[in-house]
Amino acid sequence: MNSNAPRPTENEQAGNEIEQVVRHHLVEIAGAVQNLLESKKSHDGEVADLKSALDIANRGFRSLREEMMERDTAWDKERQLLQSRIASFENSERRVVCLIDGDGTIFSRDLLAQGSQGGQTAARELSKNIHDYLDNTFQMPTSTFVLSVFVFLHKKGLMEALGRAGYTTEKFKFDEFLAGFNQAGQRFVMVDVGAGKENADSKLKAFLHDNARSPQTSKIFFGASHDNGYTPDLKSLISDGFGHKLILLPGYTEIAYSIRELELHTLIIPNLFLADKLTIVRTPKASNNALPDEDLDIGNGTNGIASQAPGHIRRRSASVAAAVHVPSPDTPGPTPMTPKKSKAAKKRKPSKSTNVSEVESVSDTVSSPPESIMVLSPAPPHLLLRNRFNPPPCQKHYLLGNCPFKASCKFSHEHMLGPEDMADLAASAKGIPCKETIKGRKCGMGERCIYGHTCPFGPTCPHLARNLCHFKLPGMHK
Numbered sequence: 001m002n003s004n005a006p007r008p009t010e011n012e013q014a015g016n017e018i019e020q021v022v023r024h025h026l027v028e029i030a031g032a033v034q035n036l037l038e039s040k041k042s043h044d045g046e047v048a049d050l051k052s053a054l055d056i057a058n059r060g061f062r063s064l065r066e067e068m069m070e071r072d073t074a075w076d077k078e079r080q081l082l083q084s085r086i087a088s089f090e091n092s093e094r095r096v097v098c099l100i101d102g103d104g105t106i107f108s109r110d111l112l113a114q115g116s117q118g119g120q121t122a123a124r125e126l127s128k129n130i131h132d133y134l135d136n137t138f139q140m141p142t143s144t145f146v147l148s149v150f151v152f153l154h155k156k157g158l159m160e161a162l163g164r165a166g167y168t169t170e171k172f173k174f175d176e177f178l179a180g181f182n183q184a185g186q187r188f189v190m191v192d193v194g195a196g197k198e199n200a201d202s203k204l205k206a207f208l209h210d211n212a213r214s215p216q217t218s219k220i221f222f223g224a225s226h227d228n229g230y231t232p233d234l235k236s237l238i239s240d241g242f243g244h245k246l247i248l249l250p251g252y253t254e255i256a257y258s259i260r261e262l263e264l265h266t267l268i269i270p271n272l273f274l275a276d277k278l279t280i281v282r283t284p285k286a287s288n289n290a291l292p293d294e295d296l297d298i299g300n301g302t303n304g305i306a307s308q309a310p311g312h313i314r315r316r317s318a319s320v321a322a323a324v325h326v327p328s329p330d331t332p333g334p335t336p337m338t339p340k341k342s343k344a345a346k347k348r349k350p351s352k353s354t355n356v357s358e359v360e361s362v363s364d365t366v367s368s369p370p371e372s373i374m375v376l377s378p379a380p381p382h383l384l385l386r387n388r389f390n391p392p393p394c395q396k397h398y399l400l401g402n403c404p405f406k407a408s409c410k411f412s413h414e415h416m417l418g419p420e421d422m423a424d425l426a427a428s429a430k431g432i433p434c435k436e437t438i439k440g441r442k443c444g445m446g447e448r449c450i451y452g453h454t455c456p457f458g459p460t461c462p463h464l465a466r467n468l469c470h471f472k473l474p475g476m477h478k
Contacts, residue, residue, distance in 0.1 A: 094145040097211045098130060098249065099204050100223030102153025102190065105251035106274045112162070112170035112177050119180025122272065123149070123188045129269045130221060133247075137265070138219070145218055148187040150207060152200040155192035164419065165278040205233050212242040221267060223249040229401065231258040238262065252277060389415050395429050398422065399450045430456055433470050440473060454478065 111118035127147055134140040155178070162171040181190045193199040204224060211217040224230050225248045234246065248255065248266040251273030255266075394411035397403040403413065417425065434451035436443040443449050455461050455471035463469040464477055471477065 094140075094218040095211070095214070095216045096130065096134065096140075096145045096147045096219045096221070097207070097217055098126065098147065098149040098221040098223065099207050099211075100149070100151040100249070101200055101204055101227065102151040103158060103200055104226045105223040105249070106158070106278070107177070108271055108274055109167060109170055110271070112167070113173055115173040115176030116180030116183070118173070119177040119182070119190075120184045122177075123181050123184030125269065125272055127185070127188075129267065129272070133267045134219065140218065146187065149185075149189065150204075151181070151190040151223075152193050152203050153190070154195055154200065157195060160419065161278050167278075201229065205230070208233060209237070212237045212245055213240075217245065219247055220245050221247050221249040222264075223251065225250040225255045225259050225266075226252050228256040228258045231256070231262075234259065234262055234264075251275075388421065393417060393421070393425055395425060395450065398425055399429060426450070427456075433476075437476075438471075438473060 107118075107122050111122045114121065126149060130147060131142045134145070135142065155174070159171050159174050162174065178190050178192075181188060193203060208220065208222070208230075211220055222230075222234070237243065237246065243262075243264065246264050248259070248264050250266065250268060253275045389412065391410065391412045393415045394403050394409050394413055397409070397411075397413045398417060403409050406413075415421075429450045430452045432451050434443050434449055434453050437451075437453045443453060452471065454476045455464070455469055457464075457469075457477070459477050461469050461471075461477055469477070
């Protein structure tokens with residue numbers, strides 16, 4: 001080391017120290033700046049990511065907002081549509097429908113005899129009574145609803161029944177009556193549905209169900225309360241909550257039992273309809289094999305023609321053996337010989353079915369007469385009508401309209417029976433003692449029963465003296 005080198009002065013030393021300090025701080029500052037730059041770069045990346053996420057969120061929000069606006073618009077339109085429909089229902093006139101089974105709810109003789117004028121009067125009286133009833137009972141003024149009336153019937157069958165009942169004028173005026181009824185108003189309709197009870201039933205039931213479920217229909221007047229066949233439909237509507245719409249409009253004085261049990265509101269219009277079912281009087285025939293006649297009620301495809309029930313016919317008939325002649329005391333007859341059973345008796349077997357066509361009666365259980373006297377059981381259809389139909393017609397199907405055996409019944413449900421056939425079928429049934437009555441019990445069917453509760457011959461029964469009549473209880477020959 002050169003000892004001759006000049007030594008730094010104090011100022012120079014101080015300056016060097018300051019320079020070192022400055023350099024040190026500059027290095028620190030540079031490091032801090034570098035850290036700041038790196039942090040900024042990192043933060044800038046985070047900011048970019050956040051901006052990207054925010055942009056995505058904004059786009060999603062805008063999409064959701066647009067979707068919500070579209071939904072709000074659709075809901076608003078739907079709400080307006082529903083409100084307009086509600087308003088139209090509220091502002092529109094309510095509908096009241098009157099449905100009548102014209103085969104069983106028959107307008108009165110006075111109205112029928114007036115022809116066209118009677119039809120218009122019937123429509124007017126029906127309308128007036130319905131309007132008054134609704135106004136007084138349900139506070140429904142005339143201006144708040146529109147009334148429509150539909151009458152379904154078999155015109156030919158009803159006209160024939162009117163004629164056979166002796167209502168000649170009513171029969172020949174019926175076409176005019178129908179025209180007058182239809183001309184009484186745009187919504188008054190009386191229509192011929194043709195032969196067959198099912199035709200009128202199916203149409204009336206369809207109108208009944210459609211109108212009961214329609215929100216525009218307020219009330220339904222049901223003019224078929226004579227027929228138990230409508231009970232399931234009425235019960236179904238009541239169970240579905242439409243019972244408040246149903247009002248019975250009976251024609252006959254007696255309402256069918258199962259319908260009466262429903263306890264529905266009822267409107268009775270006096271003198272508008274026949275109070276009782278048509279009764280047909282026939283002239284007795286002179287033949288030995290003919291059945292003595294009395295009052296006859298004939299359905300002939302209509303519900304109201306029968307005197308006791310829809311499709312039911314009642315006529316005086318033989319009580320025991322109308323088809324076989326039994327010698328009277330003053331008539332010479334064959335000398336009794338050794339008792340022998342006839343071939344018919346040998347072949348005769350107890351019926352396994354309860355079908356009325358097989359004589360659902362006591363004819364197989366009552367004590368038999370002496371075998372020396374040939375006496376047949378009350379003439380059932382398969383004997384009375386054997387020369388006309390094969391197999392014989394089923395009594396329950398034709399007289400009651402309901403056979404419990406349906407397709408399995410061994411008797412026919414397919415024959416087209418005329419008035420005479422129906423009369424003979426009913427006569428044979430009336431010659432069969434009712435199984436309840438003959439046991440001393442009260443028949444639940446009452447006058448509607450197709451079987452005999454008393455001997456059709458009454459006190460003049462030719463078999464009574466010989467104790468051959470199957471109507472054996474006291475009072476059955478009065």
